[in-house]
Amino acid sequence: MESMYFTEEHQLFRESLREFLNKEVVPHIEKWESSGTIDRFIWKKFGEMGYFGLATPEENGGLALDLFYTIILLEELQKINSGGFAAAIWAHVYLAMTHLNKEGSDAIKKDYLEPSVLGDKIGCLCISEPFGGSDVAGMRTAAVKKGDSYIINGSKTFITNGVYCDYMVVAAKTNTELGNKGISIFLVDKNTPGISASKLNKLGWRASDTAEIAFDNVEIPASNLMGEENKGFPYIMEHFALERLIMGVNAHARAEFALDYAQKYMSERTAFGVEINKFQALRHRFVDLYADMELCKVYNYSVAYRLNKGEYVVKEATISKLKSTKMADEVIYDCLQFLGGYGYMEDYPMARLLRDSRLGPIGGGTSEILREILAKILVDKKEYKSAISYKK
Numbered sequence: 001m002e003s004m005y006f007t008e009e010h011q012l013f014r015e016s017l018r019e020f021l022n023k024e025v026v027p028h029i030e031k032w033e034s035s036g037t038i039d040r041f042i043w044k045k046f047g048e049m050g051y052f053g054l055a056t057p058e059e060n061g062g063l064a065l066d067l068f069y070t071i072i073l074l075e076e077l078q079k080i081n082s083g084g085f086a087a088a089i090w091a092h093v094y095l096a097m098t099h100l101n102k103e104g105s106d107a108i109k110k111d112y113l114e115p116s117v118l119g120d121k122i123g124c125l126c127i128s129e130p131f132g133g134s135d136v137a138g139m140r141t142a143a144v145k146k147g148d149s150y151i152i153n154g155s156k157t158f159i160t161n162g163v164y165c166d167y168m169v170v171a172a173k174t175n176t177e178l179g180n181k182g183i184s185i186f187l188v189d190k191n192t193p194g195i196s197a198s199k200l201n202k203l204g205w206r207a208s209d210t211a212e213i214a215f216d217n218v219e220i221p222a223s224n225l226m227g228e229e230n231k232g233f234p235y236i237m238e239h240f241a242l243e244r245l246i247m248g249v250n251a252h253a254r255a256e257f258a259l260d261y262a263q264k265y266m267s268e269r270t271a272f273g274v275e276i277n278k279f280q281a282l283r284h285r286f287v288d289l290y291a292d293m294e295l296c297k298v299y300n301y302s303v304a305y306r307l308n309k310g311e312y313v314v315k316e317a318t319i320s321k322l323k324s325t326k327m328a329d330e331v332i333y334d335c336l337q338f339l340g341g342y343g344y345m346e347d348y349p350m351a352r353l354l355r356d357s358r359l360g361p362i363g364g365g366t367s368e369i370l371r372e373i374l375a376k377i378l379v380d381k382k383e384y385k386s387a388i389s390y391k392k
């Protein structure tokens with residue numbers, strides 16, 4: 001099946017990435033999970049290997065490769081079992097850098113995108129706010145134009161990489177009367193006076209820093225507006241398709257990791273004088289879980305194929321995240337059960353996997369919001385079209 005989408009070059013890339021992760025990342029994971037801080041050196045190493053530039057044009061120092069290289073990066077990151085480390089990496093590349101790639105001016109690309117590809121600068125995407133995450137249009141953070149500057153006031157929360165980043169891609173209201181038609185996107189350097197960020201304590205994703213951020217009269221150059229004023233909402237919606245597919249792919253990959261681990265464990269663990277994989281209750285459940293994972297994986301690849309061709313896959317990517325994250329939670333819950341008491345121990349991978357997986361149906365659009373979007377498409381026959389054309 002994989003060969004429908006993955007060439008020999010893709011497979012070679014997967015092998016060398018796997019080797020890199022095992023050598024350079026895995027030895028540090030336990031430390032980063034307990035400190036909640038990822039050492040800076042690894043960002044530079046990712047940059048040197050070109051992993052941050054897979055989807056960036058060559059003129060900005062990237063490799064401009066097809067989407068299946070990104071799929072491989074996402075899958076392999078899940079398979080070293082630190083949802084937090086994986087999130088830090090993909091939030092930088094596919095949340096922050098996607099906006100720089102698409103809406104950044106030449107100057108922003110030079111000063112922020114190119115250093116992002118090299119791992120010299122880390123980014124985050126600031127949309128969610130304390131008074132509303134699902135209701136993006138209800139955001140209160142405001143950016144007011146004053147001469148050649150914008151002054152930003154407000155707060156954001158649950159921002160991945162928010163404490164240790166170097167720059168932020170910030171959504172703010174430039175017109176408070178216009179609802180979702182009054183949102184713009186800005187590049188904000190983290191060193192700008194008036195920004196404070198504090199780290200949140202959370203159930204999983206423990207290696208990743210998740211921040212609450214306050215903007216107190218933060219003055220940025222007007223040239224840091226990304227794209228057009230008041231077009232922020234369409235930009236965010238446009239990129240959500242990729243973000244949701246990413247979260248779907250992450251989900252099928254961590255479920256596959258859980259199943260591989262459980263399968264091996266069940267072939268070695270004995271009870272009542274036989275390997276536990278001989279018990280019909282367990283082997284049949286395993287088969288059902290495997291089949292659910294496989295269906296999501298193959299579906300996600302098909303969505304990636306269409307997105308890679310430039311199709312607007314908002315419905316498909318929404319289904320991908322909705323179904324795959326639920327599937328991953330169920331698979332991992334039962335894989336933990338297959339390990340009995342050991343599944344509950346931190347020395348075995350399922351405990352962390354269960355915690356990390358739980359964010360899937362919440363972050364980047366909750367399952368309830370995704371069902372609302374799908375109901376509008378399927379029941380109300382609402383047509384979502386790509387709302388923007390990028391001027392080159």
Ligand SMILES: Cc1cc2nc3c(=O)[nH]c(=O)nc-3n(C[C@H](O)[C@H](O)[C@H](O)COP(=O)(O)OP(=O)(O)OC[C@H]3O[C@@H](n4cnc5c(N)ncnc54)[C@H](O)[C@@H]3O)c2cc1C
Nearest residue numbers: 125126127128132133134158159160362363364365366368
């Ligand atoms: C670890 C972590 C990392 C994150 N990283 C980022 C990041 O990097 N950048 C960023 O901008 N955001 C980030 N988020 C925020 C995330 O996207 C939001 O948490 C999510 O969109 C939900 O928003 P909320 O938490 O405000 O929940 P709310 O919007 O308050 O929702 C609460 C509950 O009400 C339900 N609900 C709300 N509206 C409806 C409706 N219309 N119909 C039915 N049910 C509804 C929701 O589904 C949910 O169950 C992150 C969150 C976490 C936990």
